[in-house]
Amino acid sequence: MGVVNVTPDSFSDGGLWFDPAAAVRHGLELVEQGADIVDVGGESTRPGAARVSLEEELARVEPVIRELSRQGVTVSVDTMRAEVARVAVEAGAKLVNDVSGGLADPDMPRVVAASGVPYVVMHWRGHSHTMDSRAVYGDVVAEVREELSKRVASVLAEGVAESQIVLDPGLGFSKNPEHNWALLAGIGQLAELGYPLLIGASRKRFLGRLLAGPDGSPRPFDGSDDATLAVTAIAAHAGAWCVRVHNVAPNADAVRVAAAVRGARARA
Ligand code: PMM
Helix, strand or coil, X not given: CEEEECCCCCCCCCCCCCCHHHHHXXXXXXXXXXXXXXXXXXXXXXXXXXXXXXXXXXHHHHHXXXXXXXXXXXXXXXXXXXXXXXXXXXXXXXXEEECCCCCCCCCHHHHHHHHCCCEEEXXXXXXXXXXXXXXXXXXXXXXXXXHHHHHHHHHHHCXXXXXXXXXXXXXXXXXXXXXXXXXXHCHHHHHCCCCCEEECCCCCHHHHHHCCCCCCCCCCHHHXXXXXXXXXXXXXXXXXXEECXXXXXXXXXXXXXXXXXXXXXXXX
């Protein structure tokens, strides 16, 4: 899954694809580089980000989704709003990626159920301005697993089908670096929930912190693409269904390597 953030302020690519024509061009480039899905979002979720209005979010994503879909691209919409999801699916989106897992907008599960498209339910504890203060866990893998199970039960009760659900531990969302590493180590336990898993580590702050220089200053996000690639290989090898990344070409190769190793293991 390649990322197109149609925002002026996303963490690593804010502003680059804010113009709809540039966003469409970038989405097409990502497909050429090997993306199976292009994730289009109009609201930054970086820590501390303020929310945009519904109208602004729709104006950002709708034309981009419509045009990419018209050109045959499999598009997902990255939104917490039911109305944006509804319009996006009407414009051609084939997947709804909700970083709040249905918590931010109570209408979301019903809209997703009616649309019938796959639904990414991410682990989330609150909006960007509060999320760092909610990064408190005893056993992060067990708690994320438990909270995701509750979200699954809730969206199933709203009519979403089991076959629509994809789960995501939400790296960086109310998680400190130690939590993110534990969740990556626990992919197998999360997979036991029985749903496909999506992992979004690309260019996140915990990679920059790991790669900090001798003076302790974090590596800037654009220096963490190789580390993203390592996470992709590990996640895909552990059985993740999808990785959400900004720099698609090398990650698509890493996914192929992991698939080859898994295939060989299955045949052994
Ligand atoms: N991360 C971001 C945005 N959307 N969606 C899912 N499912 N999983 C994620 O980890 C995720 C996401 C934030 O990253 P960006 O602002 O760099 O795109």
